[in-house]
Amino acid sequence: MCPVASRCGTMAGMSQFDSLSLEVTSTVDRVVEELRRALFDGELEAGTPLREMAIADSLGISRSTVREALGVLVAEGLAVRLPNRGVQVASPDPASVRDLCRARAVLEAAGVRGWPAADEQQRDAVRRALVDYTAAVHDGASYQTLNERHLAIHLSLVGLLGSPRLVATAETLSAELRLALAQIDRIRRNAHDQAGSHTHLLRLLERGDVEAAAAEIGHHLEDAEVAILAALAPES
Amino acid sequence: MCPVASRCGTMAGMSQFDSLSLEVTSTVDRVVEELRRALFDGELEAGTPLREMAIADSLGISRSTVREALGVLVAEGLAVRLPNRGVQVASPDPASVRDLCRARAVLEAAGVRGWPAADEQQRDAVRRALVDYTAAVHDGASYQTLNERHLAIHLSLVGLLGSPRLVATAETLSAELRLALAQIDRIRRNAHDQAGSHTHLLRLLERGDVEAAAAEIGHHLEDAEVAILAALAPES
DNA sequence: AGTGTCGGATTGTCCGACAATCATGCAAGA
DNA sequence: TCTTGCATGATTGTCGGACAATCCGACACT
Structure with a gap:
């Protein structure tokens, strides 16, 4: 019988089929992915109500399934639920943006400080x-890929800590920020000079100057914060 | 008409009723709270399957509602979902405990470093x-309250950063750890000497020696990690 | 030992239903 | 005119039942 936990037979197995895996994808997962994509692509404005019936009919699925998917989105912070009034796309108010950037600063600064001890x-x-990011910049890739690769750099910094949970929270923070960015189109201009900032950061890390790198990431995120807040201000 | 977002009329109002508020509590929320309580009180062993029908019948509610509540628990990391096999109480494997403690160390160290700049x-x-914690220790309070107050100290450290999102992740980390502790009863012995460690920490902070405080919290969490891992080891 | 097969249990998803709540517009009253 | 009260329609929160797909365990077969 299987001793304690998750899968039965992972202890003595170690067979030649360990590289195989099968992704199990529920309908809810696919709905969440689709909605997330729509959000990141800016297809839905901030504050847009996400009606359960509308989505259900549009996707040809049941309301229960949509409801569950919306719950996931709310848990991720990409949408907010007003009791008895439904779910709507989260609106990036200045306070949230500030909080997002500061939280990221904490995690990523800790990450770069962990560079020497990292795997x-x-x-x-x-x-x-x-x-990957510089390649995308050089090739003049699409706005979405640039954004994605840029955030991937920041995520990899948190990955230096080797903590799955911190990476997970960094991912949801990134997702929230990505939603905010999707609602401000004009960030593309900043893409290029950010490339230089990141190579500089890596150079500092390779040299072993961890504290300078932490300061650098702090400045970088502060700049991003003011840039986003400035882009957000006119339409309030 | 209401301009853009959440509530209509929060701009020019500022009336004398700002202190009033009304908590809206859905059935799902109450179910989640009840299940969480049961988990923290150790009423459910690790790995126990949480059957939807059983819970629904037991609480006199529908399966849909239970399902939604279980989704929340899974999102919080207190339970795990095996596809097509349902949800069960999360089992604290050593890797998770290590990860929890390290993640907390990162957040709380950042918190104590933020003491000078904090509100x-x-x-x-x-x-x-x-x-509150020392009072509870002195009064010989129950195991649950001791645990709760102890975790509250650590949470307040993260609160020094002033970031709601980081506090939220610290809360879920605490919840996970609390679940792990609930499954190891014998932690009570450590309660008392921990009180000394915390007062020492606060003394360092008041003196302004932030780095020493950060080191102290690091040691404290390392000790907790090995203690929990030791308590967890015999029953594997 | 290893491999089919069958029955029961449970999940994932769907459908239909209903009261409670909210938004809106309009009528009535100060 | 400003406020209050009420009718109406839309939407959510919750319920109950239903069904196929999947999984588990046991049992038979080789």
């Missing part, structure tokens, strides 16, 4: 993320 | 949390 594999992940 | 109100929250 070589995770350090390589940072390097690869930066390479 | 006086939040600093006072730390002092009050410590007073």
Whole structure:
């Protein structure tokens, strides 16, 4: 019989099929992914109500399933639920943006401070993320991919801590910020000079100057904060 | 007409009724609270399956509602969902405990480093949390209250950062840890010497020696980690 | 030992239903 | 005119039942 926990037979197995895996995808998961995509692509304005029936009919599924998916979105902070009034796309007020940037600053500063103690594999992940991003910038990739790769760099910094849970929270923070960015189109201009900032950061890390790197990431995020707040201000 | 967002009329109102509020409590919320309580009180062993029908019948509610509540618990990390096999109480494996403690160490170290820049109100929250805890220790309060107040101290440290989102993640981390503790009864012995550690921490903070305080909280959490892992080991 | 097969239990998803709540517009009264 | 009260329609929160798909365990077969 299986001893204690998750899967039965992961202890003595170690067979030649360990590389195999099967992704199980429920309908709810697919709905969440689709809604997330729509949000990140800016197809839905902030404050847009997400009516259960409308989504259900549009996707050809039941209201229960939509309801469950909306619950996930709310838990992720991408949408808010007004009791008895339904769910609507989250609106990025200045306070949220400030909070998002500060929280990210805490996590990422801790990440770069953990560079010396980090796994070589995770350090390589940072390097690869930066390479991917600069490649995307050089190739003039789409706004979405640029955004995604840029956030991937920041995520890889948190990954240096080797804590799955902190990475998970960093991911939801990134997702929230991505939603805010999707509602301000004009961030693309900042994309290029940010590339320089990140290579500089990596250079500091490779040199071992951890504190300078932490300061650098702090400045970087402060700049991003004021930029986003400025882009957000006129339409309030 | 109401301009953009959440409530209509919060701009020019500022009336004398701002202190009033009404808590709206859905059935799902109450179910979640009840299940959480049962988990924290150790009424359910790790790995216990949470059957939807059983809970629904037991509480006299519908399966849909239970399902939604279980989704919340899973999102909080207090339970895990095995596809097509249902939800069960999360089992605190050593890797999770390690991750929890390290993640908390990151957040709380950042918190104590933020002591000088913190709001006086939040600093006072730390002092009050410590007073409450020591009072509970002195009064020989119940295991649950001791646990709760102890975790409240750690939460107040994260609160020094002034970031609602980081506090929220610290709360879920605390909840997970609390679940793990609920499944190991014998932590009570450590309660008393921990009181000394915390007063020492606060003394360092009041003196302004932030780095020493950060180191102290790091040691404290490392000790907690090995203690929990040791208590967890024999029954594997 | 390893491999089919069957029955029961449980989940994932759907459908239909209903009261409670909210938004809106309009009528009535100060 | 400003406020209050009421009718109406839309939407949510919750319920109950239903069904196929999946999983577990046992049992038979080789």
